Amino acid sequence: MSRPNFNGLDWLKFAAALLVVANHTSPFLSYSAAADFLLSNLLTRIAVPVFFMTTGFFIFRRLTRDPLTDRQVLRGYLLKTCKLYAIAILLYVPLNLYTGYFSDSFTAYSLIKDIVFDGTFYHLWYLPALIAGLSITVIMYRRMSMKAMLAAAGFLYIVGLLGDSYFGIVQEAEGIARLYEGMFAVFDYTRNGLFYAPIFLTIGAWAAKQKPPTRTPFANAALFAGSLGMMVVEGTLLHAAGAPRHDSMYVFAIPAAYFLFHWALQWKVRSSKRFREWRVWIYILHPIAIVLVRGAAEALKLERLFIANSLLHFAAVCVVSIGMSSITVRLLAINRNSDRPSLFHRA
Template identity: 70%
Template sequence: MSKPNYSGLDWIKFGAALMVVANHTSPLLSYSAAADFLISNLFTRIAVPIFFMTAGFLFFRKMTEDLLTDRSALRGYMLKTLKLYITAILIYLPLNIYTGYFSESFTAYSLIKDIMFDGTFYHLWYLPALILGLFITFYMYHKMTMKAMLVSASLLYILGLLGDSYYGIMQSSSGIIHVYEGMFTVFDYTRNGLFYAPIYLAIGAWAAKRQLPDRKPFVHAALFAVSLGMMFVEGALLHSAGIPRHDSMYIFALPTTYFLFQWSLQWKVQSNKTFREWRVWVYILHPLAIVLVRGAAKVTHSEQLFISNSLLHFVAVCLVAIGMAAAIVWLIAISRKIQPSRFRRLFVNS
């Protein structure tokens, strides 16, 4: 039996990493605020769901249904993610110091809250969300039926929606508002591993374990386009009514992400391990790339090109982030080649 080809997932994850860059750079703002709103504030909101859904699919398709074996796989995955998170925290420590993270408002509680939920830099929340969300989804997967798991994860997502894009609809209910205000002392947003991640991880698990109908690629492409259009309408209506507290979570982000995910499984494209690792580091390093591009533009007096022009700023940040990612992946590959030979020499000499 030939090995399944999931190269399409690598490409949409790489695209999702660039969407995150777009979310943080507003590439069309210099040209049209309305167009930039659709791209930077709405379309890019499927980027992290893509990460979660593909992670759920790739992780749960390897489940053996033996709890001990699967727990071992979970520990390995979470340890790998934790190592990446610690590395990212250390990378951004100098920037944290520079931006005043360790100011008078810094406390042991705020540090624990950031490490557990919000991230110690603005994009790093994804990694603890993945760890917590996978832990929750894993135990729902082993303790519940697939249907019950999806329902439970959906209920968590609904609770998250009410603390995010749908927050304003609770203004008339002071009791519920107080509950959410209490929660916001523990974390800043409901787009976290408790409310946000489980549903996308669960859908990924569901897709991995059931026999899906064999549809033509254009069907999934069309369903993706329709769902995205409905998400644009949803987001525009919510924002025009001033309802969102934050704008990470939308109802139509669920079908939009799912149909793009299913469509990508049908793409006949090539990928490799190096390309997959680039995606991870583009996500991790892009805020540093933003700082470098802005700093270089000021030093070279090219602010009009690379700061004021939002599209050129976005392109420059993407290129710098990809370049740094390629360099990191190359250095990691070199270290992997050096370390085994060093150990062999030590063993032979002993």
């Protein structure tokens, strides 16, 4: 029996990593504010759901509801993720110093809040969200049916929506608004491991435990395009109404990520272990690449090309991020015993 081919998911995650870079560099800003809003504020919001969904898929393929086996799988993955998070925190201390993170407003409480929920740099929230979200999802898996898991994760997502893109609804209800303000004293955004991550991890788990749908690649592509189009309409209307407090969470991001995931499973492409690990380090390192590109452009008097021109700036940051990631993965491979699993093997 042939082994399943998941190379399409590797390419999907690579593309999602570049979308995260786009979200932080606004590629079309110097050409069209409307086009940049469409890409940077809406289309890029599909990237992190893809990360969570594929992680849920690969983790839950290995879970069997045997307590000992499942505990070993989860513990091993969470320990590796915590290790990566610790490395990332230390890696960004110099930039934290440069940006004034350790200012008068810095306290032990703010540090704990950032480590547990918000991340100590603007993109690092993803790692504590993954740790918390996966823990919650596995707990639900141990106690619920898959349908009940989806319902519970969906409820958490609705709570998160009302603190994110749909916050305008909450502001009309004084009691609920106070409840959310209390939440925001604990974390800055509901886009976190409690409310955002579980639904996409659970959908990934559902995909791992169910027979794959029989839709054709064209059908999955069309359904993805339709869902993405509805997400764009949703986001545009919400922004026009001034509803978002933040704009990471949308209703139609769920079907868009779902159909994109199943479409990617049908891609007939090649991949490799090193390429698979690139996307992790592109995500981790791209803010450093942004600083390097800006610094080099200023030193070489090329600001008009690589800073003022937003599309060239984005392209340069992508090239530097990929280069740094390739070097990092190569160095890790040299220092790693070849028979040990990679830090983020297939997740």
